Amino acid sequence: MKKNDVPQDDGGLEKDNIKELCYAVDEKGEYTTIKSTGWDPKTIALDNALQEINERINNAKERVLNGETSPIEYYMECHKMDIGILASYVGKFQWQVKNHFKVKKFNKLSEKTLAKYASVFDISIDQLKDINYGN
């Protein structure tokens, strides 16, 4: 890539005033570093990934409202986690976390376990039981 070809697309980074470093060659063919504001192909990829996450969140929310899953799954999606990540944050096995997605099990959870989940999600236990506090 030539120095002048380093893309300066609107990467959504400007508002945070962040530029990233790219490697490119100058007129003499020598390598140098150039700051870039972004490149469309990866901005689109990132946007799509975020949209995907939002779909997952909305889907989880709907299933909580339908009584098909517990708010834990909803908050997990809000925090861009998967079961493996959440399990390691609360110090449980994945099958235990999956179990806690079941509404019946969730309603029987001890205060202690609820507090663990709540602290991982940075909310109170009351908020954990109510999905209106996610993003």
Place this chain on the structure above:
Amino acid sequence: MEINFTHHQTAHCENGVVSNLMKHNGFKVSEPMVFGIGSGLLFCHIPFLKVNHAPAVTYRVMPGQIFKRFAKRTGIKIKKEKFKSPKQAKDRLDENLKKDNPVGLQVGVYNLTYFPDEYRFHFNAHNLIVYGKENDNYLISDPVMETVTTLTSKELEKVRFAKGAFAPNGHMYYPIDFPKELDINTAIVKGIKNTCRDMLAPVPIVGIKGIRYTAKLIRKWPKSKGVKVANHYLGQIVRMQEEIGTGGGGFRYIYAAFLQESSKILNNNSLAELSKEMTEIGDLWRDFALEASRIYKNRSAKTDAYNKVASQLEIIADKEEIFFKKLKKAI
């Protein structure tokens, strides 16, 4: 307390921490040098493992490897510490800062408050340097940021004890012993040989073969996974290749810069030629990303389009195979 430390922005965090710590200790080592000597370049498609609900594709070696190999090959000793308790981790950090010793830390990205929200994913192999403390604020030099920043002790504890894959457990590291002069020449040769071995490895998911494996899967995805998932997967590959930290083209440009610098140090003209070739291969990776983005932008691509980007990858694999065979002979 603040250590007199100069922040240099780099493309990638691990290279950057090593390069900046070396500079602080009086050794001028560029980012591409760290990356090349540490044999950072790779391609690997890890089957069965999913990251952000998509296949795990990496363009670099495992976190920590670059520094480990760089230190071994240049004769530096590093001290590494991991902790069970956050309190102990904090105390050891403060001790080092009191001794005017800036340290590298492995951290999770998700709770890094100075990162833009959209970049905060559960990725635990980010690296930064702490170079001081003012009241409750730690002074942070994050190599991928343009300038220095700060984190409160609570924020720092959160990122040092992030959970999930590659959980840092407070991982702290710093060089403790240096040779009088770095033996760069032999280190370069060792670094290059290692990378050639990795890229030409007879393992179906690593190096050249790994690229071909990914290409083969891309052809299958629209049928086996449906267009929506196929596009998500394709987007993930492009993100791994181009997201902040690779310097563009899945680290290929940084590697070309390393070969150029090495050709001067070793007085080896063929490395300069190979650097140009690597730049062209980097351009092909960029073309692949551009073409792939056209597919996931429209969200309604034909199978043809997937075959086209898969073919692009296969051409790259062919070129890299020839390239690394030549590179192996050039040193």
